[in-house]
Amino acid sequence: MxxxxxxxxxxxxxxxxxxxxxxxxxxxxxxxxxxxxxxxxxxxxxxxxxxxxxxxxxxxxxxxxxxxxxxxxxxxxxxxxxxxxxxxxxxxxxxxxxxxxxxxxxxxxxxxxxxxxxxxxxxxxxxxxxxxxxxxxxxxxxxxxxxxxxxxxxxxxxxxxxxxxxxxxxxxxxxxxxxxxxxTVVLRFRNYLRIVSVPHRKAFTRFLLSDHSLSVEALRHTDRYRKYKIPRVWRLCRFCQMEVEDETHAALVCTGHPELSPLRADFLRDVFALRPALQSLVLTQPAEDFLACLLLDQAVTSRMARYVFNVLQIYETREMWVPPEHFNLIG
Incomplete structure (x- = not known):
């Protein structure tokens, strides 16, 4: 193909x-x-x-x-x-x-x-x-x-x-x-696969299905130049090195890059205009639950896909933080 x-x-x-x-x-x-x-x-x-x-x-x-x-x-x-x-x-x-x-x-x-x-x-x-x-x-x-x-x-x-x-x-x-x-519908052709923009659709799909370039996934396996495994707790964010670089941290938490916060603010403003009910969830729900709501809400799928694409593009501008081998003693 x-x-x-x-x-x-x-x-x-x-x-x-x-x-x-x-x-x-x-x-x-x-x-x-x-x-x-x-x-x-x-x-x-x-x-x-x-x-x-x-x-x-x-x-x-x-x-x-x-x-x-x-x-x-x-x-x-x-x-x-x-x-x-x-x-x-x-x-x-x-x-x-x-x-x-x-x-x-x-x-x-x-x-x-x-x-x-x-x-x-x-x-x-x-x-x-x-x-x-x-x-x-x-x-x-x-x-x-x-x-x-x-x-x-x-x-x-x-x-x-x-x-x-x-x-x-x-x-x-x-x-x-x-x-x-x-x-819970286990097997179904999902609505987000109808996103028209190919780059946005692929970014959204990889993000949702954990097949992206964030450290939590990219450091899961060894590679040619790194033969040791890295525990999940040490797959830290390349920008802030404060938390594990996973989907929730990248999309809703990290402020370690100057473009992330304004990008996130613009995104949330657009989402709340489309779905006012989500405004209360951002204050009452854990970050990962709120992210799941955003990803699975069909009313904001296209806007979410564009945001995810932009976030991943920002993360691509810097190499991952890879802990040295002796960090493997903890985890």
Whole structure:
């Protein structure tokens, strides 16, 4: 893929040109070997990272929570179950139905079969999905299994976000579902991916998903010139060296660069004009909670993206502060 695609059109291109290759034959050759499934995961991950502008070390879970796509192993399993639903619904005079029922019979007797392989596939998920013998005999019971697979996918993906320190801004995200109720929607194409300005959209995406150049993330790993690890408490701000240089500090706290405070004041003035209700939150909420509100409020998304872009540009004007190796004794 060359150049930059709008994410919505990029996903359409993925579904039209990439996904058919990744799901081809999945209803026949089931994913019983995890090593082979990883060969299918690699192109999916590479495409989505390229589409969102993330680097190869970005978290996997956010590729799906932000685009609404399913990880390929779950997508393939659901397609298999939908084929099973079709075969179970056929009348007895169809060869496909006869072969399907024979597979269920072999599985019930403990023999190697397609149905037994499907049980292996569903049991290998991080949150396993149970598949009783009777679950594949009717369309209604297969629908219940499909729902269980979708639930397993959502719980696994949300669990990754909840456990990772770097995605703290996403943990309290509430959005309206199809019925208009506020709840946690795990997999969805997010509104901020519609930001028109490409530099602003990419800056916002990287900032929200913790794939940016601030020290809290950039010093997470060793590199060619620095072989020692730096504890989080020592990834200090390059301007003030008073706090950890993370998203909250850079956007709302730091005054170590002369351009940050006036830039922040202009931004907050514009935001409060758009959303007066946010004015009370800045005084009553912790800084990181207020930042999460700003990042997830669709009414101020475009203005927030421009602000984030400008803040990151300021931080790019100076090299990170890297503590010497003996600082590693503390942390």
């Amino acid at each position: 060359i150049g930059t695609l709008p994410p919505r059109e990029g996903i359409q291109l993925y579904m039209a040109r990439v996904d058919p290759h990744l799901i081809s034959g999945c209803e026949v050759a089931l994913d019983v070997t995890s090593r082979l499934v990883k060969k299918l995961e690699k192109p999916q991950l590479r495409f989505l990272r390229r589409l969102l502008g993330l680097n190869p070390r970005s978290m996997r879970a956010v590729l799906f929570t932000e685009t609404g796509l399913l990880p390929i192993r779950y997508r393939r399993a659901i397609i298999v179950l939908k084929h099973a639903k079709y075969w179970a619904h056929l009348t007895d005079d169809h060869y496909a139905h006869a072969a399907y029922m024979e597979s269920l019979r072999l599985s019930s007797q403990g023999h190697v079969s397609w149905a037994a392989d499907l049980r292996t596939v569903l049991g290998a998920f991080p949150i396993p999905v149970a598949l009783p013998e009777s679950a594949l005999e009717s369309a209604e019971s297969i629908d219940a299994v499909i729902s269980a697979v979708e639930s397993s996918c959502e719980q696994t993906t949300q669990g990754e976000l909840d456990r990772a320190a770097r995605t703290y801004l996403l943990r309290k995200r509430l959005e309206r579902d199809n019925n208009g109720n506020l709840r």
